[in-house]
Amino acid sequence: xxxFLQLISINFKEFYRxxxxxxxxxxxxxxxxxxxxxxxxxxGDLVQKIALVSDNExxxxxxxxxxxxxxxxxxxxxxxxxxxxxxxxxxxxxxxxWNEAVQMLKKGVTEMxxxxxxxxxxxxxxxxxxxxxxxxxxxxxxxxGSDIAKNTIDFVPMEQKGTRYIDFLVPGLLCMSVMMxxxxxxxxxxxxxxxxxxxxxxxxxxxNKSTFLAAQFVxxxxxxxxxxxxxxxxCYFYFNISISGSIIAFxxxxxxxxxxxxxxxxxxxxxxxxxxxxxxxVNVVVMPMMILSGIFFSYHNFPDWAVKIIEKLPLTxxxxxxxxxxxxxxxxxxxxxxxxxxxxxxxAFSAVGLRIYKWY
Amino acid sequence: xxxxxxxxxxREVRKYFKHVKAVDGIDLTIKxxxxxxxxxxxxxxxxxxxxxxxxxxxxDHGEIFIDNKTWKKNEKELHQLVGLSLQETRFFxxxxxxxxxxLFASFYNLDDQRIDEVLKLINLEEKKDAWVVNLSGxxxxxxxxxxxxxxxxxxxxxxxxxxxxxxxxxxxxWDILKKLxxxxxxxxxxxxxxxEEASYLCERIIxxxxxxxxxxxxxxxxxxxxxxxxxxxxSTQEKFDEKHLPSREKVxxxxxxxxxxxxxxLVEDLVSYLPEFLNKFQSEGINLTSLxxxxxxxxxxxxxMTGKHLNA
Numbered sequence: 001x002x003x004f005l006q007l008i009s010i011n012f013k014e015f016y017r018x019x020x021x022x023x024x025x026x027x028x029x030x031x032x033x034x035x036x037x038x039x040x041x042x043x044g045d046l047v048q049k050i051a052l053v054s055d056n057e058x059x060x061x062x063x064x065x066x067x068x069x070x071x072x073x074x075x076x077x078x079x080x081x082x083x084x085x086x087x088x089x090x091x092x093x094x095x096x097x098w099n100e101a102v103q104m105l106k107k108g109v110t111e112m113x114x115x116x117x118x119x120x121x122x123x124x125x126x127x128x129x130x131x132x133x134x135x136x137x138x139x140x141x142x143x144x145g146s147d148i149a150k151n152t153i154d155f156v157p158m159e160q161k162g163t164r165y166i167d168f169l170v171p172g173l174l175c176m177s178v179m180m181x182x183x184x185x186x187x188x189x190x191x192x193x194x195x196x197x198x199x200x201x202x203x204x205x206x207x208n209k210s211t212f213l214a215a216q217f218v219x220x221x222x223x224x225x226x227x228x229x230x231x232x233x234x235c236y237f238y239f240n241i242s243i244s245g246s247i248i249a250f251x252x253x254x255x256x257x258x259x260x261x262x263x264x265x266x267x268x269x270x271x272x273x274x275x276x277x278x279x280x281x282v283n284v285v286v287m288p289m290m291i292l293s294g295i296f297f298s299y300h301n302f303p304d305w306a307v308k309i310i311e312k313l314p315l316t317x318x319x320x321x322x323x324x325x326x327x328x329x330x331x332x333x334x335x336x337x338x339x340x341x342x343x344x345x346x347x348a349f350s351a352v353g354l355r356i357y358k359w360y
Numbered sequence: 361x362x363x364x365x366x367x368x369x370x371r372e373v374r375k376y377f378k379h380v381k382a383v384d385g386i387d388l389t390i391k392x393x394x395x396x397x398x399x400x401x402x403x404x405x406x407x408x409x410x411x412x413x414x415x416x417x418x419x420d421h422g423e424i425f426i427d428n429k430t431w432k433k434n435e436k437e438l439h440q441l442v443g444l445s446l447q448e449t450r451f452f453x454x455x456x457x458x459x460x461x462x463l464f465a466s467f468y469n470l471d472d473q474r475i476d477e478v479l480k481l482i483n484l485e486e487k488k489d490a491w492v493v494n495l496s497g498x499x500x501x502x503x504x505x506x507x508x509x510x511x512x513x514x515x516x517x518x519x520x521x522x523x524x525x526x527x528x529x530x531x532x533x534w535d536i537l538k539k540l541x542x543x544x545x546x547x548x549x550x551x552x553x554x555x556e557e558a559s560y561l562c563e564r565i566i567x568x569x570x571x572x573x574x575x576x577x578x579x580x581x582x583x584x585x586x587x588x589x590x591x592x593x594x595s596t597q598e599k600f601d602e603k604h605l606p607s608r609e610k611v612x613x614x615x616x617x618x619x620x621x622x623x624x625x626l627v628e629d630l631v632s633y634l635p636e637f638l639n640k641f642q643s644e645g646i647n648l649t650s651l652x653x654x655x656x657x658x659x660x661x662x663x664x665m666t667g668k669h670l671n672a
Contacts, residue, residue, distance in 0.1 A: 196449065196450035196451075197446055197447075197448065197449045197450065198449060198450060198451060198452070200416060200446065201446055201449045201451075201507075202464075202467075204414060204415070204416060204439070204442075204444055204446075205439055205464060205467040205468065206436060206439040206440060206467050206468060207467040360416045360417070
């Protein structure tokens with residue numbers, strides 16, 4: 001029994017005598033909960049934007065009920081479905097043209113287009129997108145027989161290239177793999193080398209430190225290209241996905257993304273020699289972006305103030321513009337902004353990281 | 361000592377950590393081609409001192425010159441001049457011996473011929489394609505040594521190069537070092553807590569504890585200067601009390617183990633003391649279960665100076 005208690009006591013001591021671990025194990029989850037809690041305040045109080053298209057533009061403005069709905073949407077209350085217990089969903093109806101609607105869909109601003117044609121409602125969305133399907137079922141149930149939709153309600157699957165969920169998903173996954181590869185490969189790799197005293201052994205030679213770090217970047221970039229190539233190849237054959245915009249624009253965003261994440265990786269790995277702390281550090285960078293940056297689902301469901309921040313995250317920048325090249329056909333001029341911003345981020349993070357870098 | 365032939369000069373060097381005075385005012389001059397051993401238990405400050413000479417740590421106070429150069433002003437040249445092996449470096453696990461040597465050789469702009477020479481010297485030719493993770497402890501230490509000598513360094517700094525190795529593996533490392541001394545006139549600082557290693561390899565032994573140099577000299581000098589006397593080790597059936605020892609003035613030191621049956625005493629002259637000792641035990645009816653007499657060693661000297669065993 002004494003032995004057992006001693007062992008437990010040692011375990012506790014090991015834990016609390018490592019301040020880094022306390023942070024990652026105790027404070028970090030609390031901070032994540034706080035952050036996400038704010039983002040999803042009032043659980044279920046979701047806002048879904050719906051693109052509303054009519055073949056006859058004046059029809060909507062003439063139709064009293066639809067007009068009211070759009071006015072309510074402009075006040076951000078929208079068409080509310082659900083109840084306080086289950087959480088409410090506010091459907092914001094945005095009257096747009098068909099082309100604008102498709103653009104919104106591609107960017108992930110909306111997941112559904114409602115088209116009014118000959119007084120009947122057509123819901124256009126990718127049936128593989130569970131959120132869109134849920135919206136459809138909710139709206140259909142609520143609208144059926146109401147004065148808004150007196151006529152038939154139809155569902156039209158969106159299977160046009162660029163509007164499917166998979167079109168949205170693949171560019172995001174591509175960017176996420178760059179982030180993961182840099183953060184685990186470079187950041188964790190460097191921390192591991194420091195913990196093994198290999199880093200200090202290497203810098204105790206005439207090895208050039210910038211060459212060492214540049215090699216990390218180039219090796220990761222090479223691996224990244226290979227990974228991206230394989231992913232795109234697979235998706236081309238399996239999902240018929242292709243790059244509709246400029247390939248050079250894609251390459252620029254891809255390289256800039258690698259610069260940004262290498263910089264962040266160097267910064268993250270600059271101090272600790274504890275792989276357990278390193279694990280946490282990498283996660284603190286990777287996890288929020290995985291959740292927030294719109295890789296798996298659109299970040300446009302977050303409150304507006306959060307969206308403004310999320311848009312500036314490196315993974316969001318990279319994913320948004322990779323997506324725009326893939327599905328909206330963006331060219332080089334369209335990606336200058338993210339390329340510059342990502343490169344600046346990378347250079348700034350490396351510069352700060354190197355100033356405080358612990359080589360020994 | 362003539363400063364012209366001095367390869368390494370350590371002047372009034374201090375390094376304090378939060379609760380420890382790791383190196384507490386050390387002066388040291390090492391001549392070109394000299395092999396010296398820093399001997400001391402764990403925590404004596406050996407590694408800190410060596411790491412300051414290696415340029416890995418900065419002294420709080422004092423100066424270190426290697427070939428009249430300092431790390432602050434001549435880092436590049438010193439990296440070319442110095443070879444080192446750190447305590448417990450773990451190299452890339454899934455990279456082979458040859459690949460590891462090639463990587464480090466590239467830092468010094470060395471060609472494959474030098475790698476072959478080193479592989480031969482460290483006796484890892486057969487293992488050159490093996491991953492580091494699959495090497496034995498001794499082979500890893502030899503690899504670390506191989507990396508340290510790649511650039512034919514004039515100064516070699518080895519931090520516990522044989523700790524944890526079995527006697528055969530240790531002997532192999534020693535042979536390599538002996539060869540280096542003969543062929544390249546390398547200056548060597550080696551930290552160890554093996555007295556045998558220090559006395560076999562090095563001309564000068566420096567005994568350190570608590571950040572200070574306690575004694576230094578050749579093995580002979582140390583023994584003759586600091587050690588006068590011989591050791592009697594015995595154990596008794598009953599618990600032993602110091603008062604049973606005859607002619608207490610002839611005994612320099614008494615160490616009774618906690619079980620109170622194993623005893624070590626240091627006497628000035630064994631030949632005259634031993635008969636007296638045995639007679640007294642016989643007359644008092646003390647039963648000896650073992651008895652051993654020997655010359656004093658560095659370890660005994662160490663215990664005398666610090667109250668600690670060398671490899672404690």
